Amino acid sequence: MSNAAQRLDDLLSNDLEALKVRSLYRLRRVVDGPQGPEIDIAGRRYLNFSSNDYLGLAGHPALRTAVYRALDDYGTGSGAAHLITGHTRAHATLEAELAEFVQRPRALLFSSGYLANLGVAGALLGRGDRVLEDRCNHASLLDAGLFSGARFSRYPHAQASGIQWQLAQRSARTLVMTDGVFSMDGDIAPLPELARAAAAAGAFLMVDDAHGFGVLGKHGRGSLEHFSLGITEVPVLMATLGKALGTFGAFVAGSEALVETLIQHARTYLYTTAAPACLAEASRAALKLVQIENWRREHLNWLIQRFRAGARQLNLPMLDSITAIQPLLLGKAERAVAVSEQLRDHDILAAAIRPPTVPAGSARLRITLTAAHSEQHIDRLLSALQEVMSNAVN
Numbered sequence: 001m002s003n004a005a006q007r008l009d010d011l012l013s014n015d016l017e018a019l020k021v022r023s024l025y026r027l028r029r030v031v032d033g034p035q036g037p038e039i040d041i042a043g044r045r046y047l048n049f050s051s052n053d054y055l056g057l058a059g060h061p062a063l064r065t066a067v068y069r070a071l072d073d074y075g076t077g078s079g080a081a082h083l084i085t086g087h088t089r090a091h092a093t094l095e096a097e098l099a100e101f102v103q104r105p106r107a108l109l110f111s112s113g114y115l116a117n118l119g120v121a122g123a124l125l126g127r128g129d130r131v132l133e134d135r136c137n138h139a140s141l142l143d144a145g146l147f148s149g150a151r152f153s154r155y156p157h158a159q160a161s162g163i164q165w166q167l168a169q170r171s172a173r174t175l176v177m178t179d180g181v182f183s184m185d186g187d188i189a190p191l192p193e194l195a196r197a198a199a200a201a202g203a204f205l206m207v208d209d210a211h212g213f214g215v216l217g218k219h220g221r222g223s224l225e226h227f228s229l230g231i232t233e234v235p236v237l238m239a240t241l242g243k244a245l246g247t248f249g250a251f252v253a254g255s256e257a258l259v260e261t262l263i264q265h266a267r268t269y270l271y272t273t274a275a276p277a278c279l280a281e282a283s284r285a286a287l288k289l290v291q292i293e294n295w296r297r298e299h300l301n302w303l304i305q306r307f308r309a310g311a312r313q314l315n316l317p318m319l320d321s322i323t324a325i326q327p328l329l330l331g332k333a334e335r336a337v338a339v340s341e342q343l344r345d346h347d348i349l350a351a352a353i354r355p356p357t358v359p360a361g362s363a364r365l366r367i368t369l370t371a372a373h374s375e376q377h378i379d380r381l382l383s384a385l386q387e388v389m390s391n392a393v394n
């Protein structure tokens with residue numbers, strides 16, 4: 001190796017060693033087979049409480065069939081960005097169906113949720129504008145605000161009152177960005193209060209509903225339906241397709257003018273290849289199931305209640321969440337890693353979430369439930385947690 005290459009490796013190795021010492025080093029696991037309540041890793045089968053496949057659709061046969069058919073119609077690659085030749089009939093139809101489902105004039109597909117958030121902030125904000133964000137927002141929302149060039153501030157978690165003095169400061173345009181359901185905490189943002197505060201100050205509210213879409217609300221329209229809010233209160237709605245819908249990608253829904261502005265100006269829309277048409281067809285199939293199969297949401301809610309009742313009996317330090325995201329607060333990163341490893345000895349996967357994903361001292365297990373789990377799965381998790389947590393005290 002040349003000297004320069006060796007020097008680079010030395011620098012990087014030091015940093016990697018430091019991560020290991022602090023229990024912050026991250027490892028990937030290679031999964032064989034589809035997502036589901038049980039997954040196979042390195043020849044061993046685990047009960048899976050670490051996926052965002054909330055409705056159990058990621059491995060659903062109807063989605064596969066949609067992909068097989070669309071492969072015959074469209075082939076694999078989309079070939080170009082949406083504005084060149086990548087925008088197929090499948091994409092256009094999915095956009096229309098998503099818009100109708102969330103009851104907004106238009107929806108615009110992005111190739112991922114991360115790109116959608118960057119695109120919205122970049123297209124709507126610039127120097128002289130402001131962006132206010134919940135301090136527990138998803139990294140993609142925080143990055144979107146930071147990269148937008150607008151003046152950036154965070155407000156205390158889920159506190160609408162925390163934004164009022166910031167809203168009072170003058171700026172050309174102010175965008176308030178929040179997760180609908182917080183990805184690492186599982187709680188639902190106080191959207192009615194945020195909408196009121198934003199409206200009173202002439203600011204605009206954007207909700208990233210990655211973890212509410214498909215799951216919350218009577219029809220699964222998400223956290224806005226949960227609170228009966230519409231486009232008037234929340235002009236910018238973003239949601240992802242890779243979680244409850246079990247596919248991949250994301251969309252932004254709003255007015256004609258909003259969507260046309262994004263098409264003209266969102267750099268992460270303009271300068272990236274359109275997702276394959278077969279994925280759009282899979283998302284259409286998933287959206288149908290979201291609308292037809294209410295039992296998935298009902299069963300999931302039943303499991304959440306059962307799990308929370310059991311966790312209460314065991315005195316587990318759960319965060320206060322009514323959603324499918326059920327975090328078990330453990331404090332130090334080492335402790336979260338140790339509990340996660342001990343669960344793995346019980347053939348159970350529940351990921352340890354550590355800084356910088358969550359604030360220092362609030363490492364946790366992020367337990368996620370899905371409609372594909374059974375009551376027996378929940379009971380197995382609870383009895384393993386009982387054993388592991390009583391060991392963890394000693």
Ligand SMILES: *Cc1c(COP(=O)(O)O)cnc(C)c1O
Pocket residue numbers: 111112113114115117138140141179183208210211240241242249250
């Ligand atoms: C997962 C997630 C994203 C990113 O979506 P991708 O499609 O995975 O890029 C954005 N926001 C939130 C809140 C998320 O949980």
